[in-house]
Amino acid sequence: MIYLHVPFCRSFCTYCDFYSERCARDDGRFDTFVDAIAAEIRSRREEIAACLAAPDNVDTWYIGGGTPSVLPLSVFRRLCGLLGEAAPRGTGEFTVEVNPEDIVEKGPAYVQGLVEAGVNRISMGVQSLDDGILRWMNRRHDAARAAAAFRLLRSFPVDISVDLIFGLPQCSDDLWKETLDRVLNPSGGLRPPEHISAYQLTLEAGSALGVRAAKGQWQEATEEQCRRQYDLLCDALGRAGYRHYEVSNFALPGHEAVHNSAYWRRVPYIGLGPGAHSLLASPDGIPRRRCWNSCQVTDYAREGEILSEEDVRTERIMLGLRTDTGLPEASLRALTAPGAVDRLLASGALAYAGTAPDRRIRIPESHFFTSDAILLELV
Ligand code: SF4
Structure with missing residues (x-):
């Protein structure tokens, strides 16, 4: 990619x-x-x-x-x-x-x-x-x-x-x-x-x-x-x-x-050219190396950082819940504070998608417009 x-x-x-x-x-x-x-x-x-x-x-x-x-x-x-x-x-x-x-x-x-x-x-x-x-x-x-x-x-x-x-x-x-x-x-x-x-x-x-x-x-x-x-x-x-x-x-x-x-699934990718970002897997296989090129047409330099557990957690929630397939229920619950998912399910800001054992949770289309606010409650 x-x-x-x-x-x-x-x-x-x-x-x-x-x-x-x-x-x-x-x-x-x-x-x-x-x-x-x-x-x-x-x-x-x-x-x-x-x-x-x-x-x-x-x-x-x-x-x-x-x-x-x-x-x-x-x-x-x-x-x-x-x-x-x-x-x-x-x-x-x-x-x-x-x-x-x-x-x-x-x-x-x-x-x-x-x-x-x-x-x-x-x-x-x-x-x-x-x-x-x-x-x-x-x-x-x-x-x-x-x-x-x-x-x-x-x-x-x-x-x-x-x-x-x-x-x-x-x-x-x-x-x-x-x-x-x-x-x-x-x-x-x-x-x-x-x-x-x-x-x-x-x-x-x-x-x-x-x-x-x-x-x-x-x-x-x-x-x-x-x-x-x-x-x-x-x-x-x-x-x-x-x-x-x-x-x-x-x-x-x-x-x-x-x-x-x-x-949106956080698949690792290579970004080439000035200003481009890359996401690379760490030795443990988890994509947590982010690097980027500086913004000059030529002679651009590469910088990078290792994402913390917290950064990875936040990205998984923020990216996964932007999609209509959302995240697997068990993953979302493991990534968020106890009670947060249930509160949002009760208010309709989150909804189930699919059926057990592959049940997922998504933001319903009627709440996509306010997705930023919903995500903020989860991260
Ligand atoms: S300035 Fe260039 S990159 Fe930005 S929207 Fe216009 S055409 Fe696209």
Whole structure:
């Protein structure tokens, strides 16, 4: 299970504080970035092999960012060649994050190149289908380009995941409903995306929006508005046949993200590239070594820590209960204080899933919106 971080974006979105560097269309740093990845892979070859040999490893590659689709095809192929040597992949999931404007500008030959490199899942940052909101977000595409990119991707044998953002004060409930309707019913009778990730807008201190908010120039949407829009989302996607399998993620049956689902189970993974994190097993087999690369395009350094028992316990609860399968009842009870689980079961904030002896406990969909508060009571 390999993650690779591409630290380049053509422009910065208002709300984002991910590590990324502004880049030109054909930036000279792309090649030095790949050189740095090659050096990192060389220095971590044994660690990568050990991670891939673990019994619970999943056969996935995920290239995220930043904006991986800014990379020219030749650079992308070089990256895949490096990954293929160090971390051979079978027929498992290979996801690449893209932005609509790159897909439209680069056209079918580019998508064909991604598919030939083995990509079988594309995650596209659409975020909104309202041009005013997209401009406010400082996105480079408009709604027409998002639709054109979707149309183009649909002519290739790839799963499509679409990212959306809700909870903007300037996005009315009607506009949000219309957005969902357009995503679920693409023009031209195309099949809707296999997967949808929908995130509530959050204020990140390091983002342009965070700075504006700190100066009193931005007011967040109310909790009630966010709640209403989350309910509209769950309702529309549920009716359209999507499984709400994680707080922010919905999939048509059989199209759940294999890579991200493994994160939620705390499967060890290797993160390559500037700013990327890894989770590695300790000699006792428990994933408790967390390491991360510093945020420079080249010459990035690796740091790390050993997670304490308490850190591991907290992560298992926080990640496991974000999913619709939750955690095995016995595990959750062992991880939490006596009485805590029963109190939340009695209030409906937790519910049983499955039957004994494999009974599990989850946060029901009706309480996903308040999952942070529920988790806080358990950790
Ligand atoms: S949201 Fe994506 S495209 Fe926008 S700045 Fe962040 S990483 Fe770049």
